[in-house]
Amino acid sequence: MANSLPVTLNASGNAIVENTAVLTSAEPQIIKWYLDGNAAGGTFCTFQWIDKPPAGLFGEFTVIPGSNWAFMRDLHTGVGTYGGPWQYALYVVPKGAKCAVPPKRRKRPLPGTGTPNITNN
Numbered sequence: 001m002a003n004s005l006p007v008t009l010n011a012s013g014n015a016i017v018e019n020t021a022v023l024t025s026a027e028p029q030i031i032k033w034y035l036d037g038n039a040a041g042g043t044f045c046t047f048q049w050i051d052k053p054p055a056g057l058f059g060e061f062t063v064i065p066g067s068n069w070a071f072m073r074d075l076h077t078g079v080g081t082y083g084g085p086w087q088y089a090l091y092v093v094p095k096g097a098k099c100a101v102p103p104k105r106r107k108r109p110l111p112g113t114g115t116p117n118i119t120n121n
Contacts (some may be wrong), residue, residue: 003029003074006036007092015039015092017116019085024121028059028075031118033090035068041095044070050087051117057081058118076120085117 003020010016022029035042047061047070059073075081093099 008037045091045099053086084119
């Protein structure tokens, strides 16, 4: 089962993403993000965990070159992998803009971005 999440930008240029709940599966699942609306054609810059999940539970955040998509594996297969929510920050720039030096790890999301998170149910 794929979890596809649209990413848009608010008036301040911060990424807006909905929360997602990943259900248990015998196989690892893929969480996908895609740049939509006013973010379409932009660029994913960085992904940072705010609430760090247990080591090994999630794969690396990977941007698919030449596309509006990024993904990450969720190894939620049952006992021992339930939990969350784990908040994260996703940094995106609009079409034509360049990614700045990656921001320092944050303990809270940027103002106006909400608190996107992943929960393993």
